[in-house]
Amino acid sequence: MPDNPAPPETRARLIIVCGLPGSGKTTLARGLEQRLGAVRLAPDEWMATLRLDLYDEASRARVEALQWQIGQRLLALGQIVIIEWGTWARDERDTLRLGARALGAGVELRYLAESEEVLWQRIERRAQEQPPITMAMVAEWAALFQAPTEEEVGLFDPPLQA
Numbered sequence: 001m002p003d004n005p006a007p008p009e010t011r012a013r014l015i016i017v018c019g020l021p022g023s024g025k026t027t028l029a030r031g032l033e034q035r036l037g038a039v040r041l042a043p044d045e046w047m048a049t050l051r052l053d054l055y056d057e058a059s060r061a062r063v064e065a066l067q068w069q070i071g072q073r074l075l076a077l078g079q080i081v082i083i084e085w086g087t088w089a090r091d092e093r094d095t096l097r098l099g100a101r102a103l104g105a106g107v108e109l110r111y112l113a114e115s116e117e118v119l120w121q122r123i124e125r126r127a128q129e130q131p132p133i134t135m136a137m138v139a140e141w142a143a144l145f146q147a148p149t150e151e152e153v154g155l156f157d158p159p160l161q162a
Contacts, residue, residue, distance in 0.1 A: 012078045012105035013160065014071070016096055018087045018148065019112035020141055021133060022119035022126075028110060029084040036160060038080035041067040054129065068096070075105045088145045090152060097155060109156040111148050
């Protein structure tokens with residue numbers, strides 16, 4: 001059962017899109033953004049617009065912190081917010097979930113899992129990253145990724161029907 005679920009009439013909702021590069025996060029998040037009239041927060045897009053190195057973890061952390069400030073304000077205003085950060089670690093997902101719950105928002109998790117081979121094929125096909133992502137990087141990231149457990153998934157609200 002979700003921790004402190006939001007009342008059903010509450011429109012405010014945080015949707016956390018979780019997965020590794022190439023798992024389909026952006027495709028899913030863009031579709032949800034359109035269907036639900038949501039605000040999507042994606043650090044890669046902001047960093048590219050600001051001409052920041054996508055691999056600069058300090059810059060990414062600052063962008064994500066700013067996006068979370070904006071996201072919390074939007075949730076407080078009753079909006080639907082999509083976080084498209086990947087959220088590789090359980091503690092990151094917990095922080096977002098509990099922060100949104102404190103604002104009275106519903107929170108859902110959309111986890112996208114794919115094999116390393118599928119991730120690599122998709123990344124290679126899109127050929128967007130500079131420098132390019134290697135198969136070794138995908139394997140390293142997969143080893144670091146903390147996939148949501150059944151217990152963790154049970155802490156979130158069921159997905160909205162979109």
